[in-house]
Every structure is written in C-alpha cells, then in structure tokens.
Amino acid sequence: MIVITGGAGFIGSYLQGKLRSRGEETVVSDWLGEAGKWRNLQRHAPLEIIPPESLESFLEENPSVTAIFHMGAISTTTATDGDLVWQSNVELSQKLWTWCARHGVRFIYASSAATYGAASRPEEFSDAPDRLDELHPLNLYGWSKHAFDQWVMHQLQKKAKAPPQWVGLKFFNVYGPNEYHKGAMISVVKGKYDEVRSGAPLRLFRSDVPGLPDGMQARDFIWVGDVVDVMLWLLDNSGVNGLFNCGTGVARTYLDLAHAVCDAAGVVRNVEFVDMPEKLRGQYQSYTCADMRRLKAAGYSRPFMSLEDGVAKYIKDYLSTPCPYY
Template identity: 65%
Template sequence: MILITGGSGFIGSYLQAEIHARGGETVIVDWLGHEGKWRNLQRHAPSRVISPENLDAFLASDPDIKAVFHMGAISETTATDGDLVWQTNVTLSQKLWSWCAEKDISFIYASSAATYGAASTRSEFSDSLSNVDNLRPLNLYGWSKHVFDQWVVKQLQDGKKTPKQWAGLKFFNVYGPNEYHKGKMISVVKVKYDDILKGGPAKLFKSDTSAVADGQQARDFIWVGDVANVMLWLYENPHVSGLFNCGTGIARTYLDLAYAVCDSLGVSRAVEFIDMPAQLRGNYQNFTCADMRKIRDAGYEKEFTSLEDGINIYINKFLKGPMYI
C-alpha cells in the first residue's frame, strides 16, 4: 500500500491515477473540501481517504505502507500565515520523514523551484546538496520548502537515520488536468485557455524590469505526466536517493506558451500585455530553468514532453473532453 499526502490535489491525484492504473493500492491523506476535489479521484478511488488531523492515529496503527509520497502542502506563493505554513510544510514533513526512517520505507517529497528565489541564470538552478544553503527564496512558501530541504541535509550531515530511500523533487512550473480547484494558483496554461474562451486575447503581465521585454519572461514548464513518471521511476529504483530538480531543462517564454494555447485552439495569436500586480513586482521570477543533469546521471532516461505537445494534450484530451484524468 502507498500513502499519498495531498492525494486529491493536482499532482497527487495524477500520481494516484497512475498507481491505480498499475494495480497499486493507495491511501490518501487530504481534505476533499468543497471545491470539487473529489472529482480528481472519481475515476480511480483510493482504498481510504484520511483527514490530516487523523494521520497520527493512522500511522500509530502500524499500517502496511511500502512508500510515502508527500505532496501535501500549502503551495500558494502569496501565503502569509507563517505559523500555518510552518506546521504544514515543515513540521508535517519532518514527522513523515522520521516515521519513514523508523519503518525503513521510501519517502518521496515535493520541494519546489521556489526555493531558488531570484536565481536568473541556468547555473544558479543547481540541485546539488552543497548549494542548498546558498539559496534565498522570495516568499514564505519557497522559504518553508527550503527550510525542510536544509533540515534533510542536516540529518545527512549528522549521520541520523534516514528512510530506506529518500528523494526531494524541486517541481518547476507544472501544468495539466486536475488542477481546477487551485484558484489563483492554477497554471498559466489554463488561465490563457480561459482568456481565449471568453473571446479575448491571451493576457500576459508586462515585465517589471527593463532587462526583460514583455512576454519574454521564461519558465521551465513541465507536463504533469512527466512529473508522475519521475516519481514512479524513483519508486521503482529504490537505490536512488537525493534532492533533484524536476523540470524539462528548457526555459520557454510566456509568449511561447500563449502562442501554443492559441495554436491548439485554432485561433489567431492575439496577446494583450497588462500591468503586473503590485504585490508581485520585485518578487517575480523572470527566469527558471532546471538543471536536470543530476537525475539524468542517476539513470532517468525518458524524454520530457515539449511545451507545444503538452498544451495540445491538455487542451484537446482534457479541457475539451472529460477534464479529469
């Protein structure tokens, strides 16, 4: 049995679908809430759904868990409740790490590219453990993920017992189905799709710096199916442990993305540039690009889906169809 925290969320439910398709049994730790998150599980129900407040009792019952995928987190980059973010993103992660170490099972967790802060060149996006203390996240969310990464490094340095296998994945800009409950944190792909369906042009933020032209802000956009492939490859290769970037290794501009959405919908490439919200100015990552050499060196060989192909799959297989995986 596999435990997935945040298993009714975006990445967690996609992973749940893939495990279910392979005949695996899962237990999800999450709140289904009132935003329709249950629909993320409607095609592949888990054996159990456990609310986070009941997790301690479940773990104390000594369940037969083979691995923990820890995807649950407060992931809003604009989050401001420091106490809640700490308890959710740091304390819970430490608790699960320690439980997996005690039980000698695999622990695969979600870190974030937000830990890289204002990094602006490819060389600065290094997932080397020796680089962790050099990072300066720009927001509370990124900092909380960074703190846990630092804690993991300290466990290793101090020779503390670790899970049988551990892997932290620094997710870059993930997009795909089952993200519809995320509100303002939904992917840019879905937002541009909605812009166009409303009859208008795709809207992009103007640049907040003279060094970057409007629309030329660039991110490493990764299809959620590729993220699931990386996680399942790690699970199937328990000898591999470490902190790894999880992107494509290619930075693409927001203009590239908007054009790809237009092309997939068969409409003209119309784009409108709008002012960046005040709260984002000066705290906006104008460039992200994963250095993927470390996980490649570890043996991961699958190719990553191009931005155009991923957007085409998302729109034509999901947004125009059943919506959910």
Template identity: 60%
Template sequence: MIIITGATGFIGSCLQARLYDLKEKTVVIDWLGDEGKWRNIANHVPTDLIFPEYIDDFLVQHCKVIRAVIHLGAISETTARDGDLVWKTNVNLSKKLWHWCALNQVRFIYASSAATYGGANQLEEFTDEPNHIADLKPLNLYGWSKQVFDRFVLEQVRNHQPVPPQWAGLKFFNVYGPNEYHKGKMISVVKVKFDDIQKGGVPRLFKSDRDGLTDGAQARDFIWVGDVIEIILWLLNNPDVNGIYNCGTGQARTYLDLAYAVCDAVGCKREVEFIDMPQSLQGQYQYFTQADMTRLKVVGYQRAFTSLEEGISKYIQDYLLRPDPYL
C-alpha cells in the first residue's frame, strides 16, 4: 500500500492516476472540499480516502502493509498569511510523518519547493547541494515553511537520528498540466494564457521593469507534470537514492516562449499584449529561475524532459480543449 497525502490536489492526483494505472493499492490522505477537487480523482479512484484528522489511527492500524508515504499535501499558496495554520500543516504534519516512517521503516518522499530559493536570480543560486540549502532565504511564508522542514531533515541525517529507509525531498519548480483547475490565483501561467485567448483576447504578459531586459524575457523553469510524476516513480523504483533534489527541467524558458507556444497549440496568431507590472510586484519580481539538475542526474536519473512546446501542446490539445479536461 502507498499513502499519498494531498492526492486530491494537482500533482497528487496526477500521481494517483499513474499509480492507479499501474494497479498499485493507494490510500489518499486529503479533503475533497467544495472546489470540485473530487473531479481530480473521479477517473482514478483510490483504494480509500482518509481525512487528515484520522491519519494517526489509520497509520497505527495499517503500519505493517504501508510500503511508502508520498507526502504532497500542504498549504501551497505563496500568498498564505495564517502562520499558525501553515506551521501546523506544512511543518508539524511533515515531522510527524517523517518520525512515523523512521520508526516503522517506511519509505518517505515529500514535496519541497523552489520557493525556498527566495529572490535567487542567478543560475549558481539554484543548486540543491545540502550545504547551500541550509542558507536559503525564502521570501514568503509558504517557502519558509518548506525550508524549515528541509533543514529539519538535513539535521536529522547529519545528527545520525533515526531516518526512513529511503527519504527524498523534491523542490518543485513551475509545474503545469491537467487537474490544476481548483488552484485559483496559484494556477499555472499556461492555463492563464490559454484563458486569455478563450475569452477573445491575447495572452497578456508583464512588461519588464529591469534595465537591459526586454518585455517578455523574464524566464522560469517550467516543468510538465508528467515529468514530475516520472521522477517520483523513479525514486520509488530506486530505494537506495536519498536526498533533497531539484525538480525542474534544468532549462529556463521565457514567458514570451510560453505565450507563443500557447498560441501555437490553440491554433491562433502569435500575438501578445504587454501590461504594466503591478506596483506590489515591482522590485520583488523574480526574473529568472532554473533548476540545477546535476545531482539528480549523478544519482542515476537520465530520462529526458518534455520540451515547453510539447508539454503545452499536450496540455491544451489533450485536456483543455476537451469537454472533460481532467486526467
């Protein structure tokens, strides 16, 4: 049995769908809520769904049949303000699951975030070397909570405390793909630009407010959700791999590249409207992210990543333009 926390959400439900197709027995720890998240698992129903408040009893009753915990559940909004709730959900629950997996010798894979890199804007700043991770300075509550747990994990290992038989954290960069429709303001830029076109307009991008950088040249490491799932499955198939690793493509692409790829996938003319950056973002906007994927490749991950154009075409053609856009 594999436990997936947060599996009614975006990445979690895509993982649940893949494990379902592989005929794995899975139990989801999550709430369905009232945002239509039930649709994310409607086509790939898990063996069971347990509400998080009952997780302790469930773990006690099933400790002998759980072979892995994949912990993706979190308050992931970068605009989150309730520090107590974020700490309880993103830090305390993560520590509880870590200690339980260590005690019961169950493998533990969890979601970290590229938000831990804070205001990094240079390639060398996006390294996942353990000595570098400890010094990161996140800019928001969400990123800070992920950094707190990353540091906890590294301290446990460094101090020779009990650890799960396999442990791995993944720093997700800009993930896009199906089943993200409940995310509101946190939905991917790909979906936002697609919606711009569907409303009869053209994709809108922020103007650059940095000297020497043209409008639309802001760049991110955008990763297709299917590639994220491949990395998680690879970890499950390689139980000797431990560590905290970046989860991106290792290639930054501009927002203009993304907007044009959306236009191409929809089948419309390449047109973009540049709008002023909101004052609230000026001076705080991250102009560049690119995952250093060296360490994951060194430990054996060799699968090629989906190009931005291919991923966007797949997302739009296979999901967004269908009557049922869910995986």
C-alpha cells in the first residue's frame, strides 16, 4: 500500500492516477474542501481518503504501507503565518520521516526550487548536499522547505536511522491538469490560457531587475507528467537516495511561454506588460534553471518535454476539452 499526502492536489492527484493505472493500492491523505478538488480524483479514486489530522493514527494501524509520497504542504509563496507553515511543512515532514525510518518504509518528499531564493546564474542551482547551507530563500514557503532539507541532512550526518529509501525532489515550475483549485498559485500556462479565451492580451510582469528586459524573466517550466515519471522511476529504483532537482534543465522566458500559449490556442500573439504587484517585489525569482546532472548521474535518462510541446498538450488534451482533468 502506498500513501500519498496531498494526494488530491495538483501533483499528488496526477501521481495517484499513474499509480492506480499500474495496479498499486493507494491511500490519499488530504482535505477535499469545497474548491472542487474531488474532481482531481474522479477518474482514479483511492482506496481511502484520510484527513491529515488522522494520518498518524492510520499509519500506526496499517503496517502494510510500503512507501509514502509526501506531497502535502502549504505551498502558497505569499503565506505569512510562520507557525502554521512550520507545523505543516516542517514538523509533519519530520514525523513522517521518523515513522518511515522506524518502520522501514520508503519516503519520497516534495522540496522546492523556492529554496534557491534570489539565485540568478546556472551554477547557483546546484542540488549538491554540500551547497545546501549557501541557499537563502526569499519567502516563508521556500524557507520551510529548506529547513526540512537541512534537518534531513543533519539526521544523516549524525547517523540517525533513516528510511530505507529517501528522496527529496526540488520541483521547479510545474504545469498541467488538476491544478485548477490553486487560485492565485495556478501555473502561468493556465493563467495565460484563460486570458486568451477571454480575448484579452496576455499580460506579463515588467522586469524589476535592472538591465533585464520585460518578458525576459526565465523559469524552468516542467510538464507534470515528467515530474511524475521521475517519481515512478524512483519507486522502481529503490537504491537511489538523495536530494535532487526536478526540472528540465532548460530556462525559458515568460515571453516564450506566452507565445507558446497563443500558438497552441491558435490565436495571434498579443502580449502587454504590467507592473509587478508590490507584495511580489523582492520575493520574485526572475531566473530558475535546474542543474539536473546529479539525477542523471543516478541513472535517470528519460527526455523532458519541451515547453512548446507541453503547453500544446495541456491546452489541446485538457484545457480545451469538456473534462480538463487527468
């Protein structure tokens, strides 16, 4: 039995669907709420849905659990409640790690590229463990993910008992189906497609970095199916352990993305620039690009989908269909 925390969310529900298609028995720990998250599971319901507050007791009563994919977190980059974020993103992760170590259960968890903070050059996105203390996240969310990564390394350094397999994945800018409940945190691809459908120009933030032209802010955008392929590969390769980046290794500009959305939607390219909201200034990553060498060295060799192909797949196979869910 495999447990997926956050399994009704974006990446978690896509993973849930893939695991069920492989015949795995799965349990989701999440709240469905009232934002339609249940639709993320409508095509592949798990055996059970466990409220997060009941997860610890569930685990103690179910020794048949073989792996935990820990995707659940407060992922809003503008979150300000430090106590709640620490409790949800750090303390719960520590408890799950400790339980997996005690019971011999594999543990694969979501870290984040937000841990890299204001990094702006390719060499600054190294996932090497000895570079961890050099990182300076820009927001509370990124700091909480970084804090847990550091805690994990501390456990290893003091030779505390660890899960038989453990992997942290630093997700970069993921897009794809089942993200529709995320509100302001929805991917730029979905946001720009909604603008196209309304007939409005695609709006991009003006650059707040001196010398960087508008629209040239660049991110490592990765299709959700590629992210889940990495996680399934890890499940099939239990000897792989470590903290790894999970992106494509290619940075693409927001203007590239806007043009890809227009092209896939079959409309004329039409982009305008607007001022960046005050609350994002000083916390906005103008460049991200995953250094993927360590994951490749561990044996992962599958190609990642290009931005143009991924955007076209998202729009044509999901967003423009009557049921946009995976």
